[in-house]
Amino acid sequence: MPKITFFNLPEDKKETLIQAVKKEFSRVPLYDASITNIIKEASISRGSFYQYFEDKEDAFFFLLNELTKENKYIFIHLLSRNHGNLFETMIEFFRIIVSEEENFNFLKNTFLNMTHRIENTFARSFSSTDKNENFEIFSSLVDKSNLNISNDNELFYILQIIAAVTFRNFVDKFARDLTVEDAMNTYLIEMNLLMNGLKKSNI
Amino acid sequence: MPKITFFNLPEDKKETLIQAVKKEFSRVPLYDASITNIIKEASISRGSFYQYFEDKEDAFFFLLNELTKENKYIFIHLLSRNHGNLFETMIEFFRIIVSEEENFNFLKNTFLNMTHRIENTFARSFSSTDKNENFEIFSSLVDKSNLNISNDNELFYILQIIAAVTFRNFVDKFARDLTVEDAMNTYLIEMNLLMNGLKKSNI
DNA sequence: ATTGACATATGACACGCTGTCATATAAGAT
């Protein structure tokens, strides 16, 4: 978490700083990013940076969190518009993320260097790391009547599976520079397999 | 790839160096590892390190590749013993990896900091990144008769899905320090969901 | 207006790490 000093900053200065942080993390992934570049871009001193953030990671995760908040908002919106249909919602959500242009490079650097912590942060967009408050919200919005589960608890595993597969598809999209349509095609095939099962169903 | 000089090394010196590399990457993840520590441990000069490897990553991926080769061997063996049953094989394979003690810390550091490149390397144990020669081998060994696919090509997507879910379970095991049995339980639930489908099947 | 208390800003610096290179040593061939 950024320090209080950061949040006390006047709006315009804060915005300049955020843009500088975003620029650097769009240029290179977390571990290659340089604080020196950020402070040059934002025209602040080295010391100031450390008054605002704990370190490089702190700044990165602040940014990622902001993005995730927006995505979560989008996801919740889609879910209710689709009357709780999880699969329809995931497919629409997937399209929105892979079509994203403004944050393209930031997303690319982030997905291609997805550590456990980054994945967990991002996953809050549409799922939940733990069985926490997030999970309750999602659970209440999802139409469970046509899911292969006997109790709420099992929804958790379904979300885990969908998250895992969705992530892999995000990464693939960026790693292989797929077009939006190619990425969508693969994702649709895999979501269908997920829905219907990988095992041949008995006739 | 390590340089020729490395492969020309007498067996014992090479082994000492590999152990030093392993020790450092067991201590901390790739990006926190220090070449200085490795050369101290192996009693070689800084210059020598660079005669053997391109850089830190080069050493890391060499090690990961070695490990992956062993895993691949294990996987193939299990697959044939299970007469090509993919799910049974994955479950046995999963248990072997999460029970691993010798490489515990190396695996932990690796899984918790799994970038796209690391994932791809490791995935060669039981799947294939691309539709390459690896895929042909796996494809020929897998019993496809009870899989929900109409052609060989679709096997690829099934492997992708299984790989994604398996990875997530590996990561979870290390991230939350699960016992082997807890990790197995979750994995079994998820594999069952994968087999039978996330959607309620029509009665 | 002056003071004191607290919040914020600054950049020089110590420290650690990487990758290189000129030089030294060893090994092998003729």
Added chain:
DNA sequence: ATCTTATATGACAGCGTGTCATATGTCAAT
């Protein structure tokens, strides 16, 4: 014995991080 090629070495430049003593700004109280 000499030349050639392969390997080893550690000093060093360059860069980046996080800290800290110092400077500057803010604001309430007198």
